[in-house]
Amino acid sequence: MKAPSLDRDVSDDTQHPDDRVASGNLDKIRDILFGAQSREHERRFAQLEQHLIREASDLRTDLKRRFEGLELYIKKEVEGLTSRLTKEQDVRTESVAMLTQQLTHLAAVLEQKAGQLEEQATQTHARVMQQLTERTTELATEVKARHTETTSALHQAVHDLRAEKTDRATLAKILKDASDRLSDSDRQPGRI
Numbered sequence: 048m049k050a051p052s053l054d055r056d057v058s059d060d061t062q063h064p065d066d067r068v069a070s071g072n073l074d075k076i077r078d079i080l081f082g083a084q085s086r087e088h089e090r091r092f093a094q095l096e097q098h099l100i101r102e103a104s105d106l107r108t109d110l111k112r113r114f115e116g117l118e119l120y121i122k123k124e125v126e127g128l129t130s131r132l133t134k135e136q137d138v139r140t141e142s143v144a145m146l147t148q149q150l151t152h153l154a155a156v157l158e159q160k161a162g163q164l165e166e167q168a169t170q171t172h173a174r175v176m177q178q179l180t181e182r183t184t185e186l187a188t189e190v191k192a193r194h195t196e197t198t199s200a201l202h203q204a205v206h207d208l209r210a211e212k213t214d215r216a217t218l219a220k221i222l223k224d225a226s227d228r229l230s231d232s233d234r235q236p237g238r239i
Contacts, residue, residue: 078085
């Protein structure tokens with residue numbers, strides 16, 4: 048490497064044709080002294096360059112192959128995920144449709160049951176009201192009959208009491224006689 052700079056220094060200092068010959072001689076001397084080593088370096092540099100080119104090519108090929116594999120893997124994964132998501136969405140859509148249908152059916156059944164219960168309640172209410180009216184009528188009739196019987200029995204008892212009762216004057220006379228007798232018996236100690 049220093050040889051070219053020396054060569055340049057020499058050629059700059061002298062411009063004679065003898066210098067060119069000296070310069071050629073210098074190259075020969077340099078070639079003799081450093082030629083084998085220089086050629087060895089050039090050969091090694093060439094081998095190293097070839098090796099680096101081969102390695103870079105291999106690396107490029109390997110990277111390309113790996114990127115293609117990775118791209119293929121990612122595509123497969125994305126397709127798989129897309130497929131699973133589509134299937135899951137279809138299943139959920141179907142489930143929602145089934146659930147909606149079941150809820151609609153259930154709402155219709157509940158509405159029908161509510162109508163039946165309302166009708167039964169109306170019929171039961173009408174029956175209860177009819178039975179209550181009938182029972183009230185029966186009770187009113189029974190109360191009237193008992194009232195009539197009681198009134199009749201009371202009138203009969205009053206009539207019987209009046210017929211059987213003792214006259215007040217007679218009762219007063221009987222009580223006065225009894226009182227007199229008791230008074231007399233108190234006066235007469237041995238008589239009852």
